[in-house]
Amino acid sequence: GEQVEQLPSILRVQEGSSASINCTYENSASNYFPWYKQEPGENPKLIIDIRSNMERKQTQGLIVLLDKKAKRFSLHITDTQPGDSAMYFCAASATYQGGRALIFGTGTTVSVSP
Amino acid sequence: GGIITQTPKFLIGQEGQKLTLKCQQNFNHDTMYWYRQDSGKGLRLIYYSITENDLQKGDLSEGYDASREKKSSFSLTVTSAQKNEMAVFLCASSMGDWVYEQYFGPGTRLTVL
Numbered sequence: 001g002e003q004v005e006q007l008p009s010i011l012r013v014q015e016g017s018s019a020s021i022n023c024t025y026e027n028s029a030s031n032y033f034p035w036y037k038q039e040p041g042e043n044p045k046l047i048i049d050i051r052s053n054m055e056r057k058q059t060q061g062l063i064v065l066l067d068k069k070a071k072r073f074s075l076h077i078t079d080t081q082p083g084d085s086a087m088y089f090c091a092a093s094a095t096y097q098g099g100r101a102l103i104f105g106t107g108t109t110v111s112v113s114p
Numbered sequence: 115g116g117i118i119t120q121t122p123k124f125l126i127g128q129e130g131q132k133l134t135l136k137c138q139q140n141f142n143h144d145t146m147y148w149y150r151q152d153s154g155k156g157l158r159l160i161y162y163s164i165t166e167n168d169l170q171k172g173d174l175s176e177g178y179d180a181s182r183e184k185k186s187s188f189s190l191t192v193t194s195a196q197k198n199e200m201a202v203f204l205c206a207s208s209m210g211d212w213v214y215e216q217y218f219g220p221g222t223r224l225t226v227l
Contacts, residue, residue: 001173006156034215043204043218044157089156099162099170101147102216106156 002026004092006105013112019077021108023090026071032093033066033073034102039086047088048075080112116141118219120205126225129197135190135222137205146188147206147216150174157204163188192224199226 006023013019023033031052036044050057050064050073057064063076073092077084087109091102118139127133139146145164149157159172161180169180179191188205205219 043220045218046215049215091157096159096162096170096172099164101159101162101170101172103159103173104149104157 002092002094002103004090004103004105006090006108008108009106011108011110013080013110015081015112015114016079019080019084019110019112021075021088021090021110022072023074023092023105024070024072025092025103027092027094028068028071030071030092030094032102033064034091035062035064035075036089036091036104037086038089038107044089077110080110082112082114085110085112116143116217118205118207118217120203120219120222122222123220124223124225126227127192127195128227129195131192131195131226133192133195133224135192135203135205135224137188137190137219138186139188139205139207139217139219140186141207141209141217142185143207143209143217144185145208145210145214146182147208148172148178148180148188148190149204149206151202151204151221160190160203195224195226197226199224 034049037047038044066073090105094103147162148160158174163182202221206216208214208216
């Protein structure tokens, strides 16, 4: 089936620096790209999303970029804080028989050190 | 706000055993999902359902059955548990189809002895 590749799998940064996660997808028909954050022992929660009619979206220290030509999208966490330490998942919309759903990347563990 | 409840929180089974996981949501969401989360492999879609009594296969449906008994509940059955299997099963729901935010439950952690 279709896949979403997510890199890196582990990202260690210093507090105050920025962190970037990159994802690539296969299906040019994908048009919705959410990002989820999962803190230890918690369930994943949506933090930002972007649709194919946009190239950039920004909210509360998070920036998402979408390059449809390259089938690539990325999450940039600016001015990282210890509270940003978590697992991050990207996802892309996909068509299944009978409907549509999301394909998730394999996740990036972000660790922010003081 | 609403909540998604998954039971049990921990499930320990024997090889070959049939095991059922349950999920309830009170968001009044139309669509519900079951994902499997393995370490290093992200979230993989097992089944989803866009309305009561509807069932759609994901990438990982082999070895599983699911049932959307009513709008608020979606159950998943592991038809024959595999020895040494260990994973977290996450249930999620959304208002419509995938274009809406998915809300996840706390998960059921499965261990097969």
